[in-house]
Amino acid sequence: MNNLIKLSFFFFLFSCVENVDYTNNIKNDVMYLSDDKLEGRKTGTDGEKLAAKFISERFKYLNLSAKGTENYYQDFYFSNRSNPHQEIVFDNKNIDNKIHARNVVGFIDNGGENTVVIGAHYDHLGYGEESSLYYGDEVLIHNGADDNASGIAIILDLASKLINIDASNNYLFIAFGAEELGLLGSNYFNKYPTVDLESINYMFNFDMVGRLNDQNNLAIYGTGTSPIFKQTILSNNKEFKITEHESGQGPSDHTSFYLSDIPVLHFFTGQHSEYHKPTDDFELINFEGLEKISNYIIELVDDLDENGKLKFKKTRDENSRMSPKFSVTLGVMPDYLFDGKGMKIDGVSSNKPAEKGGILKGDIVIQIDKYDIENMMSYMETLSKFKKGDKVTVSVLRNSKIEKINIEF
Numbered sequence: 001m002n003n004l005i006k007l008s009f010f011f012f013l014f015s016c017v018e019n020v021d022y023t024n025n026i027k028n029d030v031m032y033l034s035d036d037k038l039e040g041r042k043t044g045t046d047g048e049k050l051a052a053k054f055i056s057e058r059f060k061y062l063n064l065s066a067k068g069t070e071n072y073y074q075d076f077y078f079s080n081r082s083n084p085h086q087e088i089v090f091d092n093k094n095i096d097n098k099i100h101a102r103n104v105v106g107f108i109d110n111g112g113e114n115t116v117v118i119g120a121h122y123d124h125l126g127y128g129e130e131s132s133l134y135y136g137d138e139v140l141i142h143n144g145a146d147d148n149a150s151g152i153a154i155i156l157d158l159a160s161k162l163i164n165i166d167a168s169n170n171y172l173f174i175a176f177g178a179e180e181l182g183l184l185g186s187n188y189f190n191k192y193p194t195v196d197l198e199s200i201n202y203m204f205n206f207d208m209v210g211r212l213n214d215q216n217n218l219a220i221y222g223t224g225t226s227p228i229f230k231q232t233i234l235s236n237n238k239e240f241k242i243t244e245h246e247s248g249q250g251p252s253d254h255t256s257f258y259l260s261d262i263p264v265l266h267f268f269t270g271q272h273s274e275y276h277k278p279t280d281d282f283e284l285i286n287f288e289g290l291e292k293i294s295n296y297i298i299e300l301v302d303d304l305d306e307n308g309k310l311k312f313k314k315t316r317d318e319n320s321r322m323s324p325k326f327s328v329t330l331g332v333m334p335d336y337l338f339d340g341k342g343m344k345i346d347g348v349s350s351n352k353p354a355e356k357g358g359i360l361k362g363d364i365v366i367q368i369d370k371y372d373i374e375n376m377m378s379y380m381e382t383l384s385k386f387k388k389g390d391k392v393t394v395s396v397l398r399n400s401k402i403e404k405i406n407i408e409f
Contacts, residue, residue, distance in 0.1 A: 020054065022061040024160040026153045026294070027287050029058070030210065033122065033149035034282045040142045042126025043178045044099040051122050055104045055152060055175045062159050064106030067172060067194050074103040076177075076188045088181075090188055101177035103185045105194055108163055108171040114201035114309050115170040116301065117262075118158055119186065119253055120151030121179030121207065125276060131180060133276040140278035145285050147275065148179070150210025157294045158301075165298075167305045169201055176253050179207075186253035190260050202226065202263040202310050204297065205254035212269045212289025217337040219268040221245040222254060224315040226263035228307060233265075236299040239292065243339045246315045263310050265300075267293065270337045273347050328386050328409035330354040330365075330394070334376055342366040342397065343379045357407035359396060366402070367395035 021028050032038075032054055039047035056072040068074040077098035078088050091098060104122070124144030128134055132142060143149075152175055159173050172195060176185030190197065212218065216239055223229045224246030233242060248258030254266040269289065274280040304310070331352020338344035342364040348355050359365075365373050369392045371382040386392060386409055394405045 020057070022054075022057050024058075024062070024157065026157050026290050027282075027285075029153040029156055030145055030149045030285055030287070030290075031282050033152060034143040034145035034280075036141055036143065038143075040126035040128070041122060041124040041144065042129075043101050043123045043181055043184075045126060047126070048101070048123055048177070052102050052104050052175070052177070055122060055156070056106075058156050059104065059106035059159070059173065062106070062156070062163055064159060064163070064173060065109055067105040067107035068103065069192075069194060072104050072106060074105055074189065074192075074194060076101055076103075076184070076192075078178075078184065080181075088184055088187075090191070099178075101185060103177055103189055104175040105189075106159065106173045107195075108159070108173075110167050110170050112168045112170045113199065114168075115172050115195055115199050116201050116304075117172045117174060117203040117257065118155050119174040119176055119203065119205050120155050121148050121176040121185065121253055122152050123177050123180050123185075124148070125180060128276075128278065131276055134278055142276065142278050143281055145280050145282040146208050146210040146272070147280060148207050149282070150208065150285060150290060151206035154206045154209055154290060154294055154297070157290075158297055161294070161298055162301065165302070167302075168308075169301075169305055172200075179253055183251075183253055183256055186256035190256045197260060197262075200257070200260075200262050202265070202304070203254055203257040204301075205252055205257075205264065205266040206293075207252040207266065207268060208271075208275075209267050209269050209293055210285040210290060211272055212286045212292065216240045216289075216292070217243065217270060218293065219243045219245065219270065219337050221250050221266040221268065222248045222258065222264040222315075224248070225258060225265075225313055226310045227313060228304070228310060229263065229265060232300055232303050236296065236303055238296075240296065243337050248315050261312050261314075263312050267297075268336070269293075271333060271335070271346060273333070328353075328383055328388055328390070330359065330383075330407070332359065332365075334379075338364075340364070341375075342373050343376055345396075353407045353409055357394065357405045359394065359405055359407070360398065363396035363398050363403075365394060365396050368392055 178184035254264040333347035335344040335346035
């Protein structure tokens, strides 16, 4: 890089971080983090560093103490894996040719013995080089407004409220890096915590909480990881239709804490057709919904504050079984907020078996040939029994009636 380019880039960074509004505002937070100038916040990029800078400045504005290894930052380095099953090795000593990522960590010290972790990841997919579900020819920025600018906006709003509340717990706010590459930021924190891991009371995680629907559906994972969670969730709920999942494991950062024997809750407003696509922009965020969720969390945290150190409980993990391998698919998006029998369909991909056969959004798959479909796992297990070219009958529940649909994989 020549000197002129370096100088130009310096002024670009300067212009991006100057005149930024650091006052507390959920909408402003989402809009900044999902702006094109951050170029999708891919791990190791300048856009991701701008996001980390913004979050650290927001922590500073809110008077949170720095709790990283260097000010608010907890930097870590790793080599990209050559295959998805290879274990990531962190190496902060030999950093040449390594990917540089960082967690951003702020602390409210109430002088308590125990600390509550409130976290969300801030990285996303950049231009969609990895994990994108966009198949167009044009290279486009994946801004990740819901995934996961929404989660960061929630933890920043919670920090602004909890800083003014007397509590027996301390509060540690962590914006995790490199989640999209395999929960790396939360994994690194649990290996090299900046507080005593034994002092962590419980962990709340927010990932894709920006699309609360008209029915106020809210999925909460990890409800079985402490005996007190279910009653606390229900007794403080005034307006949400909550779908409970007991498992403490899942594809987000709460899993890293669960594996350290820490009670966890993960909050999620559901999958949508913009997931991992360039269309996940701030215009589609339900900002009133984010405020509702934030206020609900304050009620939960306040209630749990009176219960001392929570008991941890291992769960029968929905992800503990090896995911079955299958070579065919219907071409549908499941409704992850559905808690009934079967697998409810939230979207149908064009030119796939489901669409060709006439399966519709809202249908509930209850049987494929002779195999009953109880849930998402049994659906995947059933798919593993078929190969391309097989013809099957799919039974779906539609408007309270069973429809039998013939499809070919």
